[in-house]
Amino acid sequence: MAEKITKTSQNLQNDNLEKLRKVFPNFVKDGQVDFDALKKFFTDEEILAGEEKYGLNWAGKSNAFKLIRTPATGTLTPQEKESKNFNETQNLFIEGDNLEVLKLLQKKYREQIKMIYIDPPYNTGKDFIYKDNFKENISDYYERSGQSENGIKLTTNLESNGRYHSDWLTMMYPRLFLARNLLKDDGVIFVSIDDNEVANLRLIMDEIFGEENFVGQLIWKNKKGGGNDARFIAIEHEYILMYAKSTDILEKLFHAYSEEYIQRYKNEDEKGKFFWDTFHRKTGKQYYPVICPDGTVLEKDDHGNPISWLRSEKRFKSDLEEGEIRIMKVSDAWSVQFKQRMPEGKKPRSLIYDFGTTSDGSNEIFELFKTHIFSNPKPTLLLRHLIDISTSEKDIILDFFAGSGTTAHAVMDLNAEDGGNRKWICVQIPEETAEDSEVRKAGYENIAQISRERIRRAGSAVAKAMADKEGDIGFKAFSLEKSNYRQWNELTEQDDAEKLKAQMKLFLEKPLVDGFEEKSVVYEILVKEGFDLNAGVQQEKNDDLQIWSVKDADKKMTASFAEKISKEQVEKLGLGENDIFVCLDSALDDTIKVNIMRNLIVKVI
Numbered sequence: 001m002a003e004k005i006t007k008t009s010q011n012l013q014n015d016n017l018e019k020l021r022k023v024f025p026n027f028v029k030d031g032q033v034d035f036d037a038l039k040k041f042f043t044d045e046e047i048l049a050g051e052e053k054y055g056l057n058w059a060g061k062s063n064a065f066k067l068i069r070t071p072a073t074g075t076l077t078p079q080e081k082e083s084k085n086f087n088e089t090q091n092l093f094i095e096g097d098n099l100e101v102l103k104l105l106q107k108k109y110r111e112q113i114k115m116i117y118i119d120p121p122y123n124t125g126k127d128f129i130y131k132d133n134f135k136e137n138i139s140d141y142y143e144r145s146g147q148s149e150n151g152i153k154l155t156t157n158l159e160s161n162g163r164y165h166s167d168w169l170t171m172m173y174p175r176l177f178l179a180r181n182l183l184k185d186d187g188v189i190f191v192s193i194d195d196n197e198v199a200n201l202r203l204i205m206d207e208i209f210g211e212e213n214f215v216g217q218l219i220w221k222n223k224k225g226g227g228n229d230a231r232f233i234a235i236e237h238e239y240i241l242m243y244a245k246s247t248d249i250l251e252k253l254f255h256a257y258s259e260e261y262i263q264r265y266k267n268e269d270e271k272g273k274f275f276w277d278t279f280h281r282k283t284g285k286q287y288y289p290v291i292c293p294d295g296t297v298l299e300k301d302d303h304g305n306p307i308s309w310l311r312s313e314k315r316f317k318s319d320l321e322e323g324e325i326r327i328m329k330v331s332d333a334w335s336v337q338f339k340q341r342m343p344e345g346k347k348p349r350s351l352i353y354d355f356g357t358t359s360d361g362s363n364e365i366f367e368l369f370k371t372h373i374f375s376n377p378k379p380t381l382l383l384r385h386l387i388d389i390s391t392s393e394k395d396i397i398l399d400f401f402a403g404s405g406t407t408a409h410a411v412m413d414l415n416a417e418d419g420g421n422r423k424w425i426c427v428q429i430p431e432e433t434a435e436d437s438e439v440r441k442a443g444y445e446n447i448a449q450i451s452r453e454r455i456r457r458a459g460s461a462v463a464k465a466m467a468d469k470e471g472d473i474g475f476k477a478f479s480l481e482k483s484n485y486r487q488w489n490e491l492t493e494q495d496d497a498e499k500l501k502a503q504m505k506l507f508l509e510k511p512l513v514d515g516f517e518e519k520s521v522v523y524e525i526l527v528k529e530g531f532d533l534n535a536g537v538q539q540e541k542n543d544d545l546q547i548w549s550v551k552d553a554d555k556k557m558t559a560s561f562a563e564k565i566s567k568e569q570v571e572k573l574g575l576g577e578n579d580i581f582v583c584l585d586s587a588l589d590d591t592i593k594v595n596i597m598r599n600l601i602v603k604v605i
Helices: 012-023 037-040 063-068 098-107 138-142 164-182 200-209 313-321 356-368 380-390 406-418 447-467 497-509 518-528 565-569 590-596
Strands: 077-078 092-096 115-116 182-191 216-222 237-244 267-269 272-278 325-330 333-341 396-401 421-427 476-481 536-542 545-552 557-558 578-581 603-604
Touching: 012 063, 063 164, 077 098, 077 380, 077 518, 092 447, 098 164, 098 421, 098 518, 115 164, 115 380, 138 325, 164 200, 182 216, 182 380, 200 237, 237 380, 313 325, 356 380, 356 447, 396 406, 396 578, 406 447, 421 447, 447 578, 476 518, 518 536, 518 545, 518 557, 565 590
Parallel strands: 092 421, 092 476, 115 182, 115 396, 396 421, 557 578, 578 603
Antiparallel strands: 077 476, 182 237, 216 237, 267 272, 272 333, 325 333, 536 545, 545 557
């Protein structure tokens, strides 16, 4: 029989179980983990259990795991009118609940992202948090996630709430868990946070990423001046936690030096560029005599104090022999000099005080919109720094709390400067703006609209500033929508057998919702079958058969929504054995299915 099209996001529980089976087949029996076998395999000293187990626990942690396990049923629908250069760009902007979007991205983008940056809502007692509830039915979910006509329903997490920290952790945990899956093996994640949750965030990231993969806790000076209205201490900083997928294979991090700095490296030999620098240091602990070519011994300075050298005597002798050190007369005095080699770059510092402030971020928004349209955005200079030290020129950067769109702006800006071809994916829930706000008066009903418009304007500004360089300043816009597949309605005990039969018949005869759009269905298939969202999608006509053609690198899929399809029509498509043909289950009879499945992959809706 032909395989059914996947109707949900990837099932992470089954995937992880299969990974365990491959490594430890004796621990998986009848599709379940045999925990007794696991315990017997490890010694008592290696097993942590009960209340003495180290880690972070909170009310709602089990719900966080259920959220991870629950597959997404929605789809990503292209919004071409909201896009910029839809047919040329490789950048993606997705409007919707990032938890569901992250699930939908798993199949294609797993282990494809080099860097993730997120600036999640801080748990301040005022800002909203995402209200996840795994128990709700599908209609409740669409109402909550903004897929109904009444929009987003968000909640304020007040400090008086007994689950103040727990609710925030339950929101963050599944998103970070899913995000880790998307990172390449040498990928990194940066998370902005303040004092309210930095300790708890560190613990859940230790659990998800492994404390051995903690890279650093960066401290960003986000303000200049002011602060006298603070109750106790004027807080002038925020934190950025940095974790790697695996520090074992993470490459060294460097921040590029300025052109002005590297001009000093004027000399060059077979080992690279260098300049001659003095080997003498005013302060140090390396004391030993240095004999000059004329026999002069350099051991004390003119004041009778011992001379300290940069390196040990053993290293000095080795460097002298290899030509890395020279002893020459300068103004009738002997000078010991060494080759100061040009490093790969400057090591990033944990204190970030020269890469913009929130005021700089606000000014950038003001320059683009000529009005104060967004509160406390991160400056592009900060994001450019993080992207610069952690990515190369063809990497993908993800931000699933996109806010005003700073990450996308920073990527385009950096690409224009260094000629890179980095791509970005941004996700933003359509959080409503306040009804009486200046933002609403300016025509922006939600944050996603602001983010898209900021990216459009920023792209135009980047193109204008770098007119002699080419770069991708566009984006494909998508929105998280209801599935095009019919959803099963739970029947109560009072519902009769006739209603059950009617629903089953409807599922068999009309598996797609009434009034579906073919292109929307094609993109749902594309997402859930693991095709790139940048895959080429085109409607064509092959003789008398209307088809949709999807091309993604070496993968090819052809879909038709015709009610009846003949064997000859399929053969005329010229599909190969690795190509996928998608159609309605009722469009092909069983004989045709058997015949054409010998030469290609058939999947039915």
